[in-house]
Amino acid sequence: FAYADSGIQQNATTPLGRLTMNRLNLFDIPNAKGKVIRKLTLDEVLPITNTAITSDNSTNNRIWYELNGEGFIHSGDVQPVANKLNEMVTNISSAGLLAEVSVPFTDAVYDLQNPEESIRLYFATTHWILGLTKDSAGKWWYEVLEDFYQKSYFVNPKHLRVIPLDELTPLSPSVPANEKRIEVRLADQLVIAYEGDTQVQLFRCSAGENKNDVSLTPIGNFTTDYKRASRHMIDGNDHHMNTFNLPGVPWISYIDVNGISFHGTYWHNNFGVPMSHGCINLPPDSAKWIYRWTNPVVGVGEQRAYKMLGGTKVFIK
Numbered sequence: 001f002a003y004a005d006s007g008i009q010q011n012a013t014t015p016l017g018r019l020t021m022n023r024l025n026l027f028d029i030p031n032a033k034g035k036v037i038r039k040l041t042l043d044e045v046l047p048i049t050n051t052a053i054t055s056d057n058s059t060n061n062r063i064w065y066e067l068n069g070e071g072f073i074h075s076g077d078v079q080p081v082a083n084k085l086n087e088m089v090t091n092i093s094s095a096g097l098l099a100e101v102s103v104p105f106t107d108a109v110y111d112l113q114n115p116e117e118s119i120r121l122y123f124a125t126t127h128w129i130l131g132l133t134k135d136s137a138g139k140w141w142y143e144v145l146e147d148f149y150q151k152s153y154f155v156n157p158k159h160l161r162v163i164p165l166d167e168l169t170p171l172s173p174s175v176p177a178n179e180k181r182i183e184v185r186l187a188d189q190l191v192i193a194y195e196g197d198t199q200v201q202l203f204r205c206s207a208g209e210n211k212n213d214v215s216l217t218p219i220g221n222f223t224t225d226y227k228r229a230s231r232h233m234i235d236g237n238d239h240h241m242n243t244f245n246l247p248g249v250p251w252i253s254y255i256d257v258n259g260i261s262f263h264g265t266y267w268h269n270n271f272g273v274p275m276s277h278g279c280i281n282l283p284p285d286s287a288k289w290i291y292r293w294t295n296p297v298v299g300v301g302e303q304r305a306y307k308m309l310g311g312t313k314v315f316i317k
Contacts, residue, residue: 002106002159003045004083017048017065017078018104018123020268026071030054030064037071043120045104046070048080060189060204060272076270081123088140088157090132095301096145097129098168098229099160100250100284106159108144108247110151112136119153122266124284125248126230128303129160146247147303148232168229168300171293172200177312180294182224184280184316186215189272191262191280193293201293203286206265206275216278217316222255224262224294224311228304231263244277251287253294255314262290 003018022042027034030052040046050066063075081104089097107118112135121127128145130152135141141154172180175195183192186207193201208216233246250264264284268275275281282290291298294312298305 002156003043003104004085004106004159014047014049016045016081016083016104017067018081019044019046019073020077020079020266024073024077026067026073028071030066030072031056032074034072040067040073043105045081045083048078051075061270074270076268076273079123079266079269084161085158086161088132088142089129089162092129092131093301096303097162098126099129099142099162100124100126101159101248102161103159106156108153108155109141110153112141112154119247121155121248124250124264124266126163126250126264127155127160127248128230129162132157146232147230148234148247165300167288168298169292170297171289173297177295177310181313181315182290182294184217184314186217186219186274186316189274191282191286191290193290201289203282203289204271205262205286206268206271206273206281208276208278209274215274216276217280218256218260218278219316222260222314222316223309224253224255224290224314225296225308226254226304226306226311227291227294227296227298228252229291229298230303250284251291253287253290253311255311263287 019040024040025036026038046067048065049069052064054062064072065075065078084102101121101123105122108121109115110117129142131143142157143152144155179196181194191203191205231249233249235243252261252263254261260278262280264287265281296305296307296310
């Protein structure tokens with residue numbers, strides 16, 4: 001199943017939002033003290049018809065969304081999504097093709113003879129297409145790598161956008177590697193990129209939650225030695241507080257051996273607020289920028305790149 005299969009078309013001028021949690025309140029005003037209009041459910045998709053900024057200074061994310069003209073919800077619980085269908089690509093090299101989900105969600109099937117066994121893939125997640133196959137009813141599917149367990153599942157080709165080469169090339173390749181650096185400011189939940197002394201980018205992030213007044217994101221100097229465009233992240237690392245199962249985490253730039261990394265995030269939209277087990281959560285497009293701008297360069301068609309002490313410097317404070 002996928003949202004796209006519902007037949008509901010997206011208005012080109014109105015963005016969509018997917019609810020990232022279950023039983024969330026929709027309020028009549030952009031404030032949790034407002035009147036509850038109704039409960040919203042996990043993966044419900046509604047038009048984002050307006051935004052509002054609250055006067056609440058207790059949080060770095062003061063943005064609320066109006067959904068479908070009905071009422072308001074805090075933006076941290078709503079993933080902005082699109083609903084765009086794609087033509088099937090038939091020329092798939094032995095290295096595979098990197099693609100991203102272009103609809104709010106789609107259910108990948110493990111066994112085409114038993115379509116009830118599935119896993120949900122969400123908008124902006126990235127996946128490696130290995131080939132094409134046709135089921136007994138004559139329907140085409142992409143065979144997609146399940147990279148944690150090293151097996152395959154099958155996805156409707158209309159729901160995956162093959163990422164073109166010009167979106168995978170390095171950014172600022174002429175800048176010497178030693179002139180690039182990233183600063184993460186935990187107090188402000190900011191990621192800032194520099195070329196020499198010039199600031200070239202700034203993103204809101206969600207770094208590690210505070211435990212005993214200490215961030216789960218480690219402080220210190222690091223390098224982005226290991227990168228991969230997609231990873232099924234399961235359970236966690238030495239910093240985990242609970243378990244998780246997140247297929248297709250996009251645009252990962254690791255900075256230490258415990259798995260701490262910059263990566264795209266689709267399970268919340270609460271950037272500016274500490275949310276993670278230690279990683280530096282970013283909107284997918286922001287994580288993609290970091291992935292393309294930092295060293296080492298991941299070659300087109302390659303699933304990963306590793307170079308000891310060859311990555312871009314990262315300073316976390």
